[in-house]
Amino acid sequence: MKEFVVISGKGGTGKTSLVAAFAALAGKVVLCDADVDAADLHLVTRPRIVETHDFVSGHEAKIDPERCTQCGLCRQRCRFGAIDEAFRVEPLLCEGCGVCAHVCPERAVKFLEKTCGVWYVSNTVYGPMVHARLGIAEENSGKLVTLVRREARRLAESRRMDLILTDGPPGVGCPVIASIGNADAVLAVAEPTVSGRHDMERVLALANHFRVPAAVCVNKCDLHPQGAHEIAEEARKRGAPFLGFIPFDPLVTRSQVDGRSLVEYGETLVVRSIQKVWEGLQALLEENADGALEPFEDTPMAWDRAQA
């Protein structure tokens, strides 16, 4: 079984639209939406939810005003400034470390398990899908990502399906780290802008750091053709296979509005370009199975310093 993850450094590059298109091209796959912070894949795959589960993770402190003598020990020890003047815990600042509960001489701090979100198993026309919704302004998105990926893997095993397509979150932080570990390959989708190039280089450095093979494609390439070519060149220079250019097309927005995959609109240029990227990706997964593809070498911080 193989899992490949589409990431991008920055949001809005077209990850989700691409994943939906790949799913349509692949036929039967297990879909996994690892962008739990702002999940969008469900908007274009029309899932029918078959299972709903609470995501319980971490703890949150709560002070019982009846028992609290306002001695101030908890406030003094809290390194996150989460306990206010009136000895109430601000949930948005509480990290759930439990120090306040430990130091309280009156045992006035309740340290309760926290429900941080919900995760779902759904059916879509392309195959089963695991997705989630992190609670508003909640923590532990990395843990929820790990959970949805584990469930997707379990689902793929039980249904004997050999491909998992994962829609990754933006950035290079905690949720992305949780998204790419042990993946068979990642595809970094870049935009041909100065920021797109910057983000692509950081995301490739991340893939390299965790030794996951990465490939690159450029979306909306015609908005800045020269920039698109520079990104392709930069990717190759870093040893990441370049899989193709995808033009800007209002059809992509249209497909979102209609809630349909791009592939359903027939053989347009944008669909043909995506098809080419998809073929490259399949070849990459094959190659990787034989151990032919090595993660590339890179020195992440050095590049950023040079920019400064």
Added chain:
Amino acid sequence: MILGIASGKGGTGKTTVACNLAAALECSVVLADCDVEEPNAHLFLKPHWDVVTPITLDVPVVDAQKCTLCGACQDLCQFKAIAVLPETVLTFHELCHSCGGCALVCPAEAISWGSRQIGERRTGRRGPIRVVNGTLRIGEAMAPPLIGAVRQAAADIPNCAVVLVDAPPGTSCPVVASLWGVDYVVLVTEPTPFGLNDLALAVAAVKKMGIPCGLVVNRCDVGDDRIHTFAHGENLPILLEIPFDRKVAEQYAQGHLLVDVFPEWKTMMQGLYKAVVRELERASSGASPKEWGAAPETREVSA
């Protein structure tokens, strides 16, 4: 005033709005780029950097001579950052939240503090604009403390009329760390299903933090009227609408500031700022929020 610029979803134009707003305001302004995972504002503002500061977190260091392997630190640690084995103690610094609990509970006083670098903070300037950003070390998961360091440096710059905080996408910890304590949030969105889905989450997060907010609808002509319907329902003011313009997208792609290329962008950004000030005045005077449907401050962008 501290003004947050956020979006729920990435790629809607947060950084474009933040950078061009900073350049259009004719007053002392600080731009704090809190998207430490992918900082981009400097690519457009091209500041001259003055100071680079490594940002570190405190992490526990166990003195094996003093440690009795009692296990109290492991029991307290909620983040699995410390493991007591039969003959030794292992610490996993990348999981540590620096809560200080392990040292607090250690009966043998065997734990002292070391430090671990999570990234760098830079401060610099471009003319009257001061720029602060953070760059998270690749492979590092703890963005919020670095974001806190960026916000702190921005707050420490004296005689500054406006602080613009460019927030990362999403609604979880990094966004909360970025927007904590700001006076107003401008949410940049686009009228597509993805845009609306993520905007709804962002609005809920901003409301949970108790911060007033308004919308900038970017590429307002590419989708449908769903953002307007939502704004109406939530009683959110639409502060500015920006139509899609290929020429603007091309200039952005090359790293140009739009206020430098298109003079109308300067007027538009100043209009946005005025709209925010008006919203804040309205809120402080206790009047009801701006009537929805009133014409946004400026709109047409000729190419």
